[in-house]
Amino acid sequence: MERVKLAIDGGAKAKQTPYGREQRYGAEELEQLREALEQGTLFYAQGEKVRQLEAEFAEKSGVPYAVCCTSGTAAIHSALMAVGISPGEEVITSPITDMGTLSPILYQGAIPIFADLHPHTYTLIPESVEACITPRTKAVIAVNLAGNACDLDALREICNRHNLYLIEDCAQTFGCRYKGRPIGTTGDIGCFSFNEYKHISCGDGGITVTRDAALAERLRLSTDKAYSRRADAPERRPTFLANNYRMTELQGAVALAQFRKLDSIVSRRQAWCGELSRRLEGVRGITLPEIAEGVEPSWWFYMMRVDESQMGVSADAVAKALQAEGLPIGAHYIGKCVYEHPLFTNKSAFARAPHACDSYDYRAGMCPNAEAILNTCITLSVNEAYTQSDLNETVEGIRKVGEGLGR
Numbered sequence: 001m002e003r004v005k006l007a008i009d010g011g012a013k014a015k016q017t018p019y020g021r022e023q024r025y026g027a028e029e030l031e032q033l034r035e036a037l038e039q040g041t042l043f044y045a046q047g048e049k050v051r052q053l054e055a056e057f058a059e060k061s062g063v064p065y066a067v068c069c070t071s072g073t074a075a076i077h078s079a080l081m082a083v084g085i086s087p088g089e090e091v092i093t094s095p096i097t098d099m100g101t102l103s104p105i106l107y108q109g110a111i112p113i114f115a116d117l118h119p120h121t122y123t124l125i126p127e128s129v130e131a132c133i134t135p136r137t138k139a140v141i142a143v144n145l146a147g148n149a150c151d152l153d154a155l156r157e158i159c160n161r162h163n164l165y166l167i168e169d170c171a172q173t174f175g176c177r178y179k180g181r182p183i184g185t186t187g188d189i190g191c192f193s194f195n196e197y198k199h200i201s202c203g204d205g206g207i208t209v210t211r212d213a214a215l216a217e218r219l220r221l222s223t224d225k226a227y228s229r230r231a232d233a234p235e236r237r238p239t240f241l242a243n244n245y246r247m248t249e250l251q252g253a254v255a256l257a258q259f260r261k262l263d264s265i266v267s268r269r270q271a272w273c274g275e276l277s278r279r280l281e282g283v284r285g286i287t288l289p290e291i292a293e294g295v296e297p298s299w300w301f302y303m304m305r306v307d308e309s310q311m312g313v314s315a316d317a318v319a320k321a322l323q324a325e326g327l328p329i330g331a332h333y334i335g336k337c338v339y340e341h342p343l344f345t346n347k348s349a350f351a352r353a354p355h356a357c358d359s360y361d362y363r364a365g366m367c368p369n370a371e372a373i374l375n376t377c378i379t380l381s382v383n384e385a386y387t388q389s390d391l392n393e394t395v396e397g398i399r400k401v402g403e404g405l406g407r
């Protein structure tokens with residue numbers, strides 16, 4: 001059979017037209033903003049938008065409590081403050097994540113410990129998490145990556161057995177479901193991000209969910225300098241250290257309008273990526289993301305791995321060939337595992353004082369699966385506005401490169 005000429009070798013591109021896009025903010029957001037401004041206050045404790053968003057988000061998550069804050073990082077930080085993570089304690093998490101998972105651990109004076117990942121779901125291996133537990137461990141932050149869920153039941157069971165908090169980092173997983181349950185509700189606290197690049201956004205913002213009334217109370221205090229705004233609170237006398245992570249009514253208004261669009265955004269991503277997976281099955285040299293039974297991912301991006309032994313070339317070369325075909329694909333996602341960031345390897349979290357994590361030896365080789373994932377992965381950007389012809393051309397481009405490269 002004659003090989004089709006790759007675009008990188010001067011052939012025709014697989015993707016001839018721009019990918020579908022739509023204006024993400026519109027009339028609904030403007031209307032909510034107008035209402036917020038007409039309230040005459042932008043303070044969450046006096047207005048209705050943040051409270052409304054919390055009520056709708058909690059209801060949809062099937063839990064009694066949701067608490068808004070300023071970012072996904074603030075959501076994770078308020079979760080750690082709420083459960084009382086203290087200096088010198090250890091928090092186990094994923095080596096492939098954003099600094100927003102880690103800086104809250106460090107600001108609590110605590111030590112991030114990294115467990116290894118499943119090679120194809122890219123989420124924590126429960127046995128690896130359990131092997132990291134010491135008498136100092138107090139919590140696990142399960143990073144639900146790229147719209148996909150961790151093995152949450154197994155992590156929950158380990159946390160229960162060792163008396164640890166389970167916090168879910170759901171910054172990349174709005175709308176995902178795990179064994180029928182909304183993401184973020186298997187852990188003690190689920191943390192979400194409304195930053196500009198997430199499924200839904202208000203520029204920057206965050207929200208946490210919990211079933212536990214006492215944790216909900218502490219989550220609220222953790223976002224508001226530990227000042228109580230309850231009418232029956234006697235006076236403002238903080239009982240623990242907390243920041244100002246308050247969401248304003250402006251963010252709340254936009255996030256509320258966006259949240260009401262979430263179902264449509266997620267179902268379109270699921271349909272597109274579901275068909276992509278079916279049609280890419282068996283493509284030479286590319287390993288598709290694995291979805292565990294019972295997980296309904298919400299596809300924040302689509303991460304594949306290059307089988308270099310079959311392809312005969314690196315992930316960089318494959319990504320370059322796919323880019324030449326017109327596909328929005330990059331290699332290596334975040335580049336290196338987070339424990340290779342200079343703040344860990346140089347022991348330089350603080351400028352002039354040691355941090356508890358400096359006593360821990362962070363180095364390449366700690367999590368071999370995670371390092372192999374980053375060395376060989378290619379990620380396709382996904383958007384709910386992608387069309388059927390985007391899908392056809394994407395499949396054609398990946399198939400063409402899979403079959404045409406490295407022979």
Ligand SMILES: Cc1ncc(COP(=O)(O)O)c(C=O)c1O
Pocket residue numbers: 071072073074097098099100101143169171172193194195204205206
């Ligand atoms: C997995 C993960 N955790 C946490 C965050 C932090 O969220 P934010 O940027 O809203 O602080 C991000 C953001 O990229 C993320 O992807």
